Amino acid sequence: MEKKCIKCVVWDLDETVWHGILSENDQLRLRDGIADAIRVLDERGIINTIASKNNAADALDKLESFGLLEYFLVPQVNWGAKSASIQRIKEQLNIGYDAIAFIDDQPFERDEVKSVLQEVHCFDVDIIAGMQQDERFIPRFITDESAKRRLMYLTDELRKQEEEQFTDNQAFLQQLQLQLNIAGAQEKDLQRVEELTLRTNQLNATGYAYTYDELLQLLQNQSYQVLVCELTDKYGSYGKIGVSMLQTVGDRWNIHLLLMSCRVMSRGVGSVLLAYIVREAMRHEKQLYADFLPTSRNRQMYITYKFAGFKEAGKLENGGIQLIHDGVTVPAIPDYLQLTATNLIPR
Incomplete structure (x- = not known):
């Protein structure tokens, strides 16, 4: 499945979100349909933000007067290059450039962004009229997350x-009251699981995106166990942020899918789901294998497997690497995290 859905729309302001030029004291009015478009994108889980050459205070005040300011995360309003603004947005939201759409009425600005950030999708304002029906802006499912x-x-x-108030990261994590719950996926979870496989690039060990129908078939197959995990802390839930698909046949277990949302990388929980599976395999005296398919972004997952005690055992038919656990290494689970899990994995 191709990963085409836009995750973030970066809006210009002058003659894009509104008609008129703010710095020239024009009488500004919103472009027809723009408010509805922004709200619909928000409801679909697509982030809205700003890259505008303007005075920041004036621009944000004007957005607030139009009742739209709350919809924009990490707005970049300055007099610098818009490609630099989009780079900052990408870093703050932790998403790929190929998941960003930039909408600006000026060809120069679109060309400047494209010349620096080739993966960003750049559009003229004429896309606005039909963007609510444009498949690139319609996620396959709209989940709770x-x-x-x-x-x-x-x-x-x-x-x-x-976190900025702490000089010791471990002290910060200790007081967050982190809890990770691992559970067997139910049919109601599969939309979110598909979404995670589509959206997660860096921490996906195979890079493969499973469809809802494929996941449903696997859920009904007694040889497979689909695990999902949800992370919470004192501020609330991060949502379901991790997935693993485990094939269990006899004394051999094989991890065909392991991924974790990039949103939780800084919480040190990326390896906990794997640690749970390894410990369960060792407890039940099973030989544990794992599939790894290198992509341009998932090197970190190979490192995660290596630190957990896996070594290369051969090649897969799809060109990937078959890994095998050494049966000795017991991956650590951070002491600042409470792990809960029903005994889900088949014997």
Whole structure:
């Protein structure tokens, strides 16, 4: 499945979101349909933000007067290059450039962004009229997590503000009251699981995106166990942020899918789901294998497997690497995290 859905729309302001030029004291009015478009994108879990050459205070005040300011995360309003603004947006939201759409009425600005950030999708304002029907802006499913995505980013900002008050990262993590719950996927979880496989690039061990129908078939197959994990802390839930697919046949277990949302990389929980599976395999005296398919972004997952005690055991038919656990290494689970899990994995 191709990963085409846009995750973030970066809006210009003058003659894009509104008609008129703010710095020239024009009488500004919103472009027809723009408010509805922004709200619909937000409801679909697509982040809205700003890259505008303007005075920041004036621009944000004007957005607030139009009742739209709350919809924009990490707005970049300055007199610098818009490619630099989009780079900052990418870093703050932790998404790929190929998941960003930039909308600007000026060909020069679109060309400047494209010349620096080739993966960003650049559009003229004429896309606005039909963007609500454009498949690139329509996620396959709208899950609980996607509908709350803006709120989750805002909550993350509160966490970051608190984190800045700590010089010791471990001390910060200790007081977050982190809890990771691992559970067997239910049919109602599969939309979110598909969404995670589509959206997660860096921490996906195979890079493969499973469809809802494929996942449903696997869920009904007694030889497979699909695990999902949800992370919470004192601020609330991060949502379901991790998935593993485990094939269990006789004394051999094989991890065909392991991924973790990039949003939780800084919480040190990326390896906990793997640690749980390894410990269960060792407890039940099973030989544990794992598939790894290198992509341009998932090198970190190979390192995660190596630190957990895996070594290369051969090649896969798809060109990937077959890994095998050494049966000795017991991956650690951070002491600042409470792990809960029903005994889900088949004997």
